[in-house]
């Protein structure tokens with residue numbers, strides 16, 4: 074199944090974990106009875122955690138056309154002939170209004186209808202409550218057809234499981250895309266080849282639907298576009314209109330998605346930063362560091378750690394390397410965390426996901442989970458406010474990957490609230506996540 078990132082602003086982020094299937098549509102009937110079948114609406118809606126009836130109705134509302142989602146057969150129809158790019162553009166608007174958290178942009182939210190009949194989205198990652206604009210026509214439909222309630226715990230569990238699967242599938246899809254891109258770049262000279270490669274790939278993606286593009290489509294492509302922008306070539310079925318749709322989406326970026334675009338720009342910067350010449354700090358291991366009092370030992374540990382990371386030594390050796398260092402286990406974990414993420418701002422949680430192998434390797438015993446949490450706390454004490462804002466996302470990512478367990482997160486949080494750093498902004502940022510964790514866990518025990 075061909076997947077793409079959820080949210081237009083995340084389109085080019087190869088590390089984004091939330092994926093949905095690319096839309097496939099089919100024109101059916103003719104004349105007055107012509108209609109568009111969104112073939113994989115159910116799968117897309119599932120990935121978004123929304124009923125397929127919402128997305129189908131949204132298309133109808135936006136296009137001023139009749140629409141119908143058949144619960145029994147799972148078919149989604151919109152009257153009239155609409156091309157895939159147009160509907161995909163509308164779906165992006167739906168995601169921005171009814172799926173993504175307005176606070177952090179995370180698509181894992183729950184629809185809540187308040188007592189006063191307002192629609193809120195509760196974010197599972199940061200706890201933010203987004204208030205949906207009730208002037209949108211779809212809100213009437215949602216109020217009349219509320220999401221199934223009280224299945225919350227099962228849904229949450231299922232969502233988490235689905236999320237993990239999506240992650241796996243997504244990684245595979247990203248790998249495949251990279252391969253295709255590489256091949257296309259290689260054949261830049263003979264760009265005709267690249268085009269046919271990409272389009273034959275596309276055909277194989279869609280081969281189970283009688284919707285594969287005709288052979289003549291390859292000729293419509295600008296050769297340069299095929300080589301540089303093979304993403305578009307693969308994702309969309311009607312390229313020329315999808316470019317226009319993408320541009321329209323870009324123009325509609327709200328503050329949240331604009332922030333995400335900024336975020337990927339920042340990442341570019343930090344990537345280029347990695348190529349800067351290495352600092353001339355000699356690693357001082359054990360005995361060597363004895364007697365050196367002019368340097369702050371913690372800073373020295375951080376530098377040693379950075380050198381180790383730069384060398385690209387296998388993560389499997391990290392544990393024994395950490396044990397070879399002088400300092401308390403807590404100091405060493407603090408130094409590791411700082412070395413990995415020093416200077417990070419917006420995009421902190423993504424960096425953590427990228428480098429989680431190091432964290433996993435350092436947190437092999439249960440006792441070290443608390444130390445890792447303290448390391449995160451200490452890091453946030455020095456980090457930029459943008460980074461601290463993402464601390465809940467960081468914890469959630471590590472929780473999802475079973476690096477950090479609930480009991481330790483809760484213990485750390487409760488002690489932290491009473492501890493000497495209790496005034497720290499970190500606790501306020503972590504609070505919704507801890508509450509979510511506790512509610513999700515106690516509900517799932519009923520299963």
Ligand SMILES: [Zn+2]
Nearest residue numbers: 174177196199
């Ligand atoms: Zn959020």
